Amino acid sequence: MTNPIHFLRAVLTIDAVTCLGMGALLVAAAGPLAGLLDLPAALLFEAGLLLFPSAAFMLWAARQADRLEWPVRAIALLNLGWTAASFAVIALLAPNPLGAAFVAVQALAVAGLAALEFHGLSLFRRAFA
Template identity: 45%
Template sequence: MSIRNLKYILIADAVTCTGVFAIGLLAAAPVGALLGLPANIVAVGGWICLAAALLMVVAALQKVPNPALVKLIALGNLGWVAASFAVVATFAVQMTGLGIAVVVAQAFAVLGFAILEWKAVATPRVAAA
C-alpha cells in the first residue's frame, strides 16, 4: 500500500471519529435515547474518538506516517471494537434494535480501518509520486 493511501485511510478514520465526537458532544441525550444507551456512554465514546482523531491527523500529516503510531492507532481501533461489543453485551436488554445494529455495524467498520492501517505498516511501502 502506498503512503498516500495510508494517509487517506487515516484521514477517513479521523473524519469518522470527529463525527462521533460531534454526536457525543452535541447530541448525546437524543442519540442515546434513539439507540437505547445512556447519554454518558455516547458522550464518553465521543471524547475517546476525539483523542483518536488527533492521533490519526498527526500520523497523516507526517511525511511518512510513523509505523509505531499507526500500529497504536490500529490497536486502539481494535480496543474500540471490543468495547463496542462489550456495550452491546452490557446494555442489550435496554438497547433498541436500531441501537444494536448501529453499534455492531460501526464496530465492523472500525475493524476494517484497523485491518487496513495494520496492513499498511506491515507491508513494504511505495512512495507517493
C-alpha cells in the same frame, strides 16, 4: 504498486474525519440518541469526547513521513480495542435492536479501518525493508 505512505495517510485521514464526525454526533446528540438507542447518554457523550483526541492523534500520525510505523500500529490496535469495547457494550448493556445495530455497524467500520491500517503497515514494511 500503491505508495504505502500515501495509502496510510489516506486511511488515517479517513479514520480521523470519521472520528470527528461520530464524535460531534455523539456529543451534540447524546440525549436524543440515548432514548432512540436505549443506551446511557453519559456513555454516548463520553465516547464522543474520546474521539476528538483520537482524531487529532490520527491527523498528526498522517503527517509523519519517517516515523509512520509506530503510530499507525498504535492506532490500529486502539481501533481493535474500540471494536471489542463496542461489542462488550452490546453484550453488557443490551440496547434495543436499533442501538445494537448502531453500535455494531460503527464497530465493524472501525474494524475495517484497522484492517486497512494493518494492510498499509505490511505494504510499508515490504517497501522499506
